[in-house]
Amino acid sequence: MFEEEGAGVRLRRLRVSDSMRRLVNETDLQASRLIAPIFVRYGERVVEPVEAMPGVNRYSVDQLAGYVSRLQNAGIRTVLLFGIPESKDEQGSQAYASDGLVPRAIAEIKRTAPSVLVAADVCLCEYTSHGHCGVIKGGRVDNDLTLPLLARAAVEYARAGADIVGPSAMMDRQVGAIRSALDDSGHQETIVMSYSAKFASSFYGPFREAAGSTPSFGDRRTYQMSNANSREAMREIEEDIREGADVVMVKPALAYLDIIAKARARFNLPLAAYNVSGEYSMVKAASGHGWLDERTAAMEVLTSIRRAGADMIITYFAEQAANWLKETV
Ligand code: PBG
Numbered sequence: 662m663f664e665e666e667g668a669g670v671r672l673r674r675l676r677v678s679d680s681m682r683r684l685v686n687e688t689d690l691q692a693s694r695l696i697a698p699i700f701v702r703y704g705e706r707v708v709e710p711v712e713a714m715p716g717v718n719r720y721s722v723d724q725l726a727g728y729v730s731r732l733q734n735a736g737i738r739t740v741l742l743f744g745i746p747e748s749k750d751e752q753g754s755q756a757y758a759s760d761g762l763v764p765r766a767i768a769e770i771k772r773t774a775p776s777v778l779v780a781a782d783v784c785l786c787e788y789t790s791h792g793h794c795g796v797i798k799g800g801r802v803d804n805d806l807t808l809p810l811l812a813r814a815a816v817e818y819a820r821a822g823a824d825i826v827g828p829s830a831m832m833d834r835q836v837g838a839i840r841s842a843l844d845d846s847g848h849q850e851t852i853v854m855s856y857s858a859k860f861a862s863s864f865y866g867p868f869r870e871a872a873g874s875t876p877s878f879g880d881r882r883t884y885q886m887s888n889a890n891s892r893e894a895m896r897e898i899e900e901d902i903r904e905g906a907d908v909v910m911v912k913p914a915l916a917y918l919d920i921i922a923k924a925r926a927r928f929n930l931p932l933a934a935y936n937v938s939g940e941y942s943m944v945k946a947a948s949g950h951g952w953l954d955e956r957t958a959a960m961e962v963l964t965s966i967r968r969a970g971a972d973m974i975i976t977y978f979a980e981q982a983a984n985w986l987k988e989t990v
Pocket of ligand 1: 786830874
């Protein structure tokens, strides 16, 4: 008999060794759940580092095969493409050009690594001269004029062979517009992974350097969500599910773990989380100074996103994390 109730309980028993700790771990990280973003740029034979994101490069199409095969060797099975075109215009026309960068990149990856799942981001911001995610009318981002352009881009990417399209413009009804355009063009099998709850965030800063997509006037707060809102995030997700999304996403991830957990509890669809550029650069910068241990910090971040409930994580750490996971089998 114990003198006091619970006196036999010792939680440290289950932490005694690495094997014991791993036996009782509640959350697993696997390379197959990580999605590697890739910046595809114009030009030939170019691998250009992104200054604000150490370890991340922009690749011209001819350099993709080598990079994707490296990712595959690490165990990564899914990539997410972003295009950085040579010329931008008011309408973002390079986003939906049939011979644009992203369709060419998709075809190249499908040709050289057919088993890799290819996702393509669908947005106008990398392609517009003003850097907004939609077209401008009367000084404002016009929702309904943008929808057909996003739908055209999604169809072009599907036609080029994309398995997944990821609308990230935060225009109302973009998922519905894209779903029906895909279905009408014979792409019923193409998956829509919607950036459903995408918050206006300072953590996108390094990405905007990488993609040259900083808005030339105003900001994105008339379409991306306020970081103060959680119930509204559930409404955004509900709406995307109603419009036919196959996978929903919360973005960013680290400062939004409560949103991920809430979405996980509430919805039964696969849930993605985007560990965005600024979240990557924070860890890189601090570890570069010797203020954090990069590997343990990065794995802690990724594990916390899984623990919160994400099924898949888009992360610039994908290749490194996959290699670390292999080392610890
Ligand atoms: C395009 C888009 C952005 C990101 C992904 N898709 C940029 C933005 O909204 O400004 C950011 C990704 C990142 O920071 O890693 N709309």
